[in-house]
Amino acid sequence: MSQPIIFYDIPSTAAGCAWSHNTWKIRYALNFKGLAYKTTWVEYPDIESVCKEIGAEPTMVRKDGSPYSTLPVIHDPNTGAVVSDSARIADYLDATYPDTPVLTPAGTHTLQNAFRAAVHNATDPVIRPYIMPAVARILRPRSEEYFVRTREANYKKKLTEMEPTGEARETAWKECQAGYGKISGWIKEGDSFVMGDTISFADFVIAGELQWCMKAFGAESEKWKDMLTWNGGRWAKLIDDLKKYEGPVEEMSN
Incomplete structure:
Protein backbone atom coordinates (compact mmCIF):
# COMPACT_ATOMS: atom_id res chain seq x y z
CA MET A 1 0.00 0.00 0.00
CA SER A 2 1.60 3.25 -1.14
CA GLN A 3 -0.96 5.84 -0.05
CA PRO A 4 -2.80 6.15 3.28
CA ILE A 5 -6.49 5.30 3.38
CA ILE A 6 -8.72 8.32 4.00
CA PHE A 7 -10.90 7.60 7.01
CA TYR A 8 -13.95 9.83 7.56
CA ASP A 9 -14.86 10.35 11.21
CA ILE A 10 -16.96 12.75 13.34
CA PRO A 11 -15.07 15.12 15.65
CA SER A 12 -15.82 16.04 19.26
CA THR A 13 -14.40 18.07 22.09
CA ALA A 14 -13.47 14.89 23.99
CA ALA A 15 -9.82 13.95 24.43
CA GLY A 16 -8.52 12.43 21.21
CA CYS A 17 -11.52 13.74 19.25
CA ALA A 18 -12.81 10.29 18.20
CA TRP A 19 -15.93 9.18 20.06
CA SER A 20 -18.48 7.42 17.82
CA HIS A 21 -19.01 3.70 18.45
CA ASN A 22 -19.46 3.04 14.74
CA THR A 23 -16.32 4.83 13.60
CA TRP A 24 -14.29 3.39 16.49
CA LYS A 25 -14.87 -0.09 15.05
CA ILE A 26 -12.96 0.93 11.94
CA ARG A 27 -10.33 2.95 13.79
CA TYR A 28 -9.53 -0.21 15.74
CA ALA A 29 -9.65 -2.29 12.55
CA LEU A 30 -7.23 -0.09 10.62
CA ASN A 31 -4.73 -0.03 13.47
CA PHE A 32 -5.09 -3.79 14.06
CA LYS A 33 -4.30 -4.47 10.41
CA GLY A 34 -1.41 -1.99 10.48
CA LEU A 35 -2.78 0.00 7.54
CA ALA A 36 -1.72 3.61 7.09
CA TYR A 37 -4.62 6.04 7.19
CA LYS A 38 -5.42 9.70 7.57
CA THR A 39 -8.52 10.97 9.35
CA THR A 40 -10.76 13.52 7.68
CA TRP A 41 -13.05 15.02 10.28
CA VAL A 42 -16.61 15.73 9.15
CA GLU A 43 -19.15 17.67 11.22
CA TYR A 44 -22.64 16.13 11.41
CA PRO A 45 -24.36 18.68 9.11
CA ASP A 46 -21.75 18.02 6.42
CA ILE A 47 -21.90 14.20 6.33
CA GLU A 48 -24.58 14.04 3.63
CA SER A 49 -22.82 16.44 1.26
CA VAL A 50 -19.36 14.94 1.82
CA CYS A 51 -20.64 11.43 1.16
CA LYS A 52 -22.31 12.57 -2.06
CA GLU A 53 -19.15 14.39 -3.13
CA ILE A 54 -16.91 11.33 -2.71
CA GLY A 55 -19.47 8.85 -4.01
CA ALA A 56 -20.16 7.00 -0.76
CA GLU A 57 -23.35 4.95 -0.83
CA PRO A 58 -26.07 5.80 1.74
CA THR A 59 -26.23 3.33 4.59
CA MET A 60 -29.75 3.86 5.90
CA VAL A 61 -33.25 4.91 4.86
CA ARG A 62 -35.27 7.57 6.65
CA LYS A 63 -38.88 7.04 7.67
CA ASP A 64 -39.95 9.01 4.59
CA GLY A 65 -38.02 6.60 2.37
CA SER A 66 -35.18 8.96 1.50
CA PRO A 67 -31.55 7.69 1.64
CA TYR A 68 -29.44 8.60 4.65
CA SER A 69 -25.64 8.72 4.82
CA THR A 70 -23.64 7.89 7.93
CA LEU A 71 -20.01 7.47 8.93
CA PRO A 72 -17.64 5.65 8.94
CA VAL A 73 -16.63 5.83 5.31
CA ILE A 74 -13.22 5.11 3.83
CA HIS A 75 -11.69 6.15 0.53
CA ASP A 76 -8.80 3.96 -0.53
CA PRO A 77 -6.70 5.91 -3.07
CA ASN A 78 -4.75 2.74 -3.83
CA THR A 79 -7.78 1.09 -5.41
CA GLY A 80 -10.15 4.03 -5.88
CA ALA A 81 -12.75 2.31 -3.68
CA VAL A 82 -15.12 4.32 -1.49
CA VAL A 83 -16.79 2.10 1.10
CA SER A 84 -19.48 2.96 3.65
CA ASP A 85 -20.86 1.00 6.64
CA SER A 86 -18.50 -0.50 9.20
CA ALA A 87 -19.25 -4.16 8.36
CA ARG A 88 -18.71 -3.62 4.64
CA ILE A 89 -15.51 -1.71 5.36
CA ALA A 90 -14.22 -4.61 7.46
CA ASP A 91 -14.98 -7.04 4.64
CA TYR A 92 -13.26 -4.74 2.14
CA LEU A 93 -10.12 -4.43 4.26
CA ASP A 94 -9.83 -8.21 4.66
CA ALA A 95 -10.36 -8.83 0.94
CA THR A 96 -8.05 -6.06 -0.26
CA TYR A 97 -5.24 -6.54 2.25
CA PRO A 98 -5.13 -10.33 2.86
CA ASP A 99 -1.56 -10.22 4.12
CA THR A 100 -2.59 -8.24 7.21
CA PRO A 101 -4.25 -9.61 10.37
CA VAL A 102 -7.76 -10.88 9.62
CA LEU A 103 -10.82 -9.12 11.05
CA THR A 104 -13.32 -11.85 10.21
CA PRO A 105 -11.68 -15.30 10.24
CA ALA A 106 -12.80 -17.75 7.54
CA GLY A 107 -16.11 -19.42 8.31
CA THR A 108 -17.22 -16.86 10.90
Missing part, protein backbone atom coordinates in the same frame (compact mmCIF):
# COMPACT_ATOMS: atom_id res chain seq x y z
CA HIS A 109 -18.80 -14.18 8.71
CA THR A 110 -22.42 -15.12 9.45
CA LEU A 111 -21.75 -15.67 13.14
CA GLN A 112 -19.97 -12.32 13.45
CA ASN A 113 -22.87 -10.53 11.74
CA ALA A 114 -25.31 -12.20 14.11
CA PHE A 115 -23.15 -11.33 17.10
CA ARG A 116 -22.97 -7.69 16.04
CA ALA A 117 -26.76 -7.51 15.85
CA ALA A 118 -27.10 -9.24 19.21
CA VAL A 119 -24.74 -6.77 20.89
CA HIS A 120 -26.77 -3.88 19.50
CA ASN A 121 -30.05 -5.40 20.72
CA ALA A 122 -28.64 -6.12 24.18
CA THR A 123 -27.17 -2.70 24.88
CA ASP A 124 -28.59 -0.01 22.61
CA PRO A 125 -32.14 0.26 24.01
CA VAL A 126 -30.93 0.49 27.62
CA ILE A 127 -27.87 2.73 27.17
CA ARG A 128 -29.44 5.16 24.68
CA PRO A 129 -31.36 7.29 27.24
CA TYR A 130 -28.04 7.94 28.98
CA ILE A 131 -25.77 8.27 25.96
CA MET A 132 -27.81 10.63 23.76
CA PRO A 133 -27.69 13.67 26.07
CA ALA A 134 -24.08 12.86 26.97
CA VAL A 135 -23.01 12.79 23.30
CA ALA A 136 -24.64 16.17 22.66
CA ARG A 137 -22.47 17.70 25.39
CA ILE A 138 -19.17 16.64 23.77
CA LEU A 139 -19.94 17.63 20.16
CA ARG A 140 -18.57 20.76 18.57
CA PRO A 141 -21.13 23.60 18.13
CA ARG A 142 -22.34 22.90 14.57
CA SER A 143 -22.62 19.17 15.18
CA GLU A 144 -24.27 19.69 18.56
CA GLU A 145 -27.02 21.87 17.08
CA TYR A 146 -27.68 19.35 14.30
CA PHE A 147 -27.54 16.35 16.63
CA VAL A 148 -29.92 17.84 19.19
CA ARG A 149 -32.40 19.08 16.58
CA THR A 150 -32.57 15.84 14.61
CA ARG A 151 -32.59 13.47 17.59
CA GLU A 152 -35.25 15.43 19.42
CA ALA A 153 -37.40 15.34 16.28
CA ASN A 154 -36.85 11.58 16.06
CA TYR A 155 -37.53 10.79 19.73
CA LYS A 156 -40.23 13.43 20.14
CA LYS A 157 -38.52 14.40 23.38
CA LYS A 158 -35.89 16.84 24.63
CA LEU A 159 -32.53 15.11 24.99
CA THR A 160 -32.18 16.69 28.42
CA GLU A 161 -35.33 14.80 29.45
CA MET A 162 -34.21 11.37 28.24
CA GLU A 163 -32.01 10.28 31.14
CA PRO A 164 -34.03 8.55 33.89
CA THR A 165 -34.38 10.40 37.17
CA GLY A 166 -35.67 9.69 40.65
CA GLU A 167 -36.57 6.12 41.53
CA ALA A 168 -36.33 5.01 37.90
CA ARG A 169 -32.68 6.01 37.65
CA GLU A 170 -31.21 3.11 39.62
CA THR A 171 -33.46 0.55 37.94
CA ALA A 172 -32.60 1.82 34.45
CA TRP A 173 -28.86 1.76 35.15
CA LYS A 174 -29.12 -1.81 36.40
CA GLU A 175 -30.78 -2.67 33.08
CA CYS A 176 -27.70 -1.26 31.33
CA GLN A 177 -25.51 -3.49 33.46
CA ALA A 178 -27.72 -6.46 32.64
CA GLY A 179 -27.39 -5.71 28.92
CA TYR A 180 -23.62 -5.90 29.09
CA GLY A 181 -23.99 -8.94 31.32
CA LYS A 182 -25.72 -10.71 28.43
CA ILE A 183 -22.74 -10.06 26.19
CA SER A 184 -20.35 -11.27 28.87
CA GLY A 185 -22.39 -14.45 29.17
CA TRP A 186 -21.88 -15.20 25.47
CA ILE A 187 -18.11 -15.18 25.91
CA LYS A 188 -16.49 -18.23 27.46
CA GLU A 189 -15.38 -17.62 31.00
CA GLY A 190 -11.65 -16.97 31.13
CA ASP A 191 -11.43 -15.94 27.46
CA SER A 192 -10.16 -12.46 26.70
CA PHE A 193 -11.93 -12.14 23.36
CA VAL A 194 -15.10 -13.32 21.64
CA MET A 195 -13.09 -16.00 19.80
CA GLY A 196 -11.00 -17.00 22.78
CA ASP A 197 -7.41 -15.85 22.31
CA THR A 198 -8.07 -14.59 18.78
CA ILE A 199 -8.95 -10.92 18.23
CA SER A 200 -11.68 -10.35 15.65
CA PHE A 201 -14.01 -7.62 14.45
CA ALA A 202 -16.56 -8.73 17.07
CA ASP A 203 -14.22 -7.44 19.79
CA PHE A 204 -14.00 -4.07 18.07
CA VAL A 205 -17.80 -3.88 18.02
CA ILE A 206 -17.87 -4.21 21.81
CA ALA A 207 -14.85 -1.98 22.37
CA GLY A 208 -16.33 0.65 20.05
CA GLU A 209 -19.41 0.84 22.26
CA LEU A 210 -17.22 1.08 25.34
CA GLN A 211 -15.23 3.94 23.80
CA TRP A 212 -18.55 5.64 23.00
CA CYS A 213 -19.52 5.48 26.66
CA MET A 214 -16.11 6.52 27.99
CA LYS A 215 -15.88 9.55 25.70
CA ALA A 216 -19.49 10.66 26.21
CA PHE A 217 -19.70 10.12 29.96
CA GLY A 218 -16.08 11.09 30.62
CA ALA A 219 -13.21 8.87 31.76
CA GLU A 220 -13.53 10.23 35.31
CA SER A 221 -17.31 9.98 35.46
CA GLU A 222 -19.14 7.85 37.99
CA LYS A 223 -20.96 5.99 35.19
CA TRP A 224 -17.79 4.99 33.34
CA LYS A 225 -15.97 3.96 36.51
CA ASP A 226 -18.95 1.80 37.40
CA MET A 227 -18.99 0.17 33.96
CA LEU A 228 -15.34 -0.81 34.40
CA THR A 229 -16.33 -2.94 37.41
CA TRP A 230 -19.08 -4.85 35.59
CA ASN A 231 -18.71 -8.57 34.91
CA GLY A 232 -15.60 -8.94 37.02
CA GLY A 233 -13.81 -6.11 35.24
CA ARG A 234 -14.13 -7.79 31.82
CA TRP A 235 -14.70 -4.51 29.98
CA ALA A 236 -11.81 -2.73 31.68
CA LYS A 237 -9.57 -5.61 30.60
CA LEU A 238 -10.88 -5.54 27.03
CA ILE A 239 -10.17 -1.82 26.67
CA ASP A 240 -6.71 -2.37 28.12
CA ASP A 241 -6.00 -5.38 25.88
CA LEU A 242 -6.97 -3.40 22.77
CA LYS A 243 -5.25 -0.15 23.77
CA LYS A 244 -2.39 -0.80 21.33
CA TYR A 245 -4.94 -0.65 18.50
CA GLU A 246 -6.44 2.71 19.44
CA GLY A 247 -3.86 4.45 17.27
CA PRO A 248 -2.30 7.87 17.83
CA VAL A 249 -4.23 10.57 19.63
CA GLU A 250 -5.75 12.87 17.04
CA GLU A 251 -7.04 16.39 17.53
CA MET A 252 -8.52 18.95 15.17
CA SER A 253 -6.42 21.97 14.37
CA ASN A 254 -9.34 24.37 14.74
